[in-house]
Amino acid sequence: MALLRIESLTKNFGGLAAVNDLHMEVSESEILGLIGPNGAGKTTLFNLVSGFFPPTSGEVRFEGEVISDLKPHEIAKRGIGRSFQQSVLFMEATVFENVFTGFHMNYRTGLLKQFLHAPSVRKEEREIKHSAMEILEFMGLASLKDELAKNLPHGLQRVLGICVALASDPTILLLDEPVTGMNPEETENAIKLVRQIRDNGITIVIVEHDMNAVMTLCDRIVVLNYGKKIAEGLPEEIKENPEVIEAYLGREGV
Ligand SMILES: Nc1ncnc2c1ncn2[C@@H]1O[C@H](COP(=O)(O)OP(=O)(O)OP(=O)(O)O)[C@@H](O)[C@H]1O
Ligand SMILES: [Mg+2]
Incomplete structure (x- = not known):
């Protein structure tokens, strides 16, 4: 069974079909690349999922x-996480505080209990702090935890x-475009980290314009153009697919 299954999915904005009758599947533990020219519907698909x-x-x-039919926080709770094309960090907060806040998004304790500072809350706070540090260590940011974002x-x-x-x-x-704007060294580091995340059992769907990064990282690639899937396959197949080449050459800005 597919982990994620998209069936006949369509999103219209006025007269524009940003995602148009899309079918696709994501299998457990794969790194799936989702590529396509600007405006192909990649971010819209993430917003739908x-x-x-x-x-x-x-x-x-x-x-x-x-x-x-679920709300974003309910979907996040089910286990679908996302990063954003534009930064959503709290720039005036520290590295640690940003991750700590991320945990609070699925924090179980009610407001009243937090107000009363029940022992269970303090325990939970400690656990969250510990987990936030674990993530920072795993991602190589532990030494920068007190730096402002x-x-x-x-x-x-x-x-x-x-x-x-x-x-x-x-x-x-x-x-969504995790390595865009990175220099080659930063890109190489980020690719390693994404692989490491997958090796820890988290399935990845990655939208990215950096073709070298996509081709080295992904097990499989789905190509969108004008909201439709125009190709699907292994990186080496996608690289040589005439329809894909045409879609990229036919537009500017990619
Ligand atoms: N909230 C919105 N309202 C109206 N139109 C939108 C909205 N979001 C996206 N669109 C339109 O839908 C189409 C797909 O946009 P989307 O952002 O999904 O593309 P993309 O593949 O992520 O592009 P890029 O590679 O530039 O990030 C575009 O034509 C865009 O202008
Ligand atoms: Mg986008």
């Missing part, structure tokens, strides 16, 4: 269950965005 937009028609199934170089801000997404304890992680 994570519940930020309701679909116009069709559905999304996760672990066999329909999730396309705004002081990190661009590449590490992107890595911190992934740390925040990991704080929701996802089964599957949707990464």
Whole structure:
């Protein structure tokens, strides 16, 4: 059974079909690349899967269950995490505080209990602090935990965005252009980290324009153009697919 299954999914914005009758599946433990020219519908697909937009028609199934009628926080709780194309970090907060806040998004304790500072809350706070540090260590940011997010170089801000997404304890992680704007060294480091995340059992869907990164990292690739899937296959097949080449050559800005 596919971990994530997208069936006849369509999203219209006025007269524009940003995602158009899309069918695709993501298998457990794979790194799936989702590519396509600017405006192909990649981010819209992420917004549909994570519940930020309701679909116009069709559905999304996760672990066999329909999730396309759920709210974003309910979908996050089921185990779908995401990072964003634009940074959503708290720039005036520290690296640690950003990840710590990520944990609070699925924090179980009620407000009254927090107010009363019950022992169970303090225990939970301690556990969250510990887990936040574990993520920072895993992602190589532990030594920068007290640095303000705004002081990190661009590449590490992107890595911190992934740390925040990991704080929701996802089964599957949707990464929207994680290496865009990184220098080659930062890109190489980020690729290693994404692999390491997958090797720890988290399935990855990655949207990325950096073709070298996509081709080295992904097990399989799905190509979108004008909201439709135009190709699907192994990286070496996609590289040589005439329709894919045509889609990229036919547009500017890629
Ligand atoms: N909230 C919205 N309202 C109206 N139109 C939108 C909205 N979001 C996206 N679109 C349109 O839907 C189409 C797909 O956009 P989307 O952002 O999904 O593309 P993308 O593949 O992520 O592109 P890029 O590679 O540039 O990030 C575009 O034509 C875009 O202008
Ligand atoms: Mg996008």
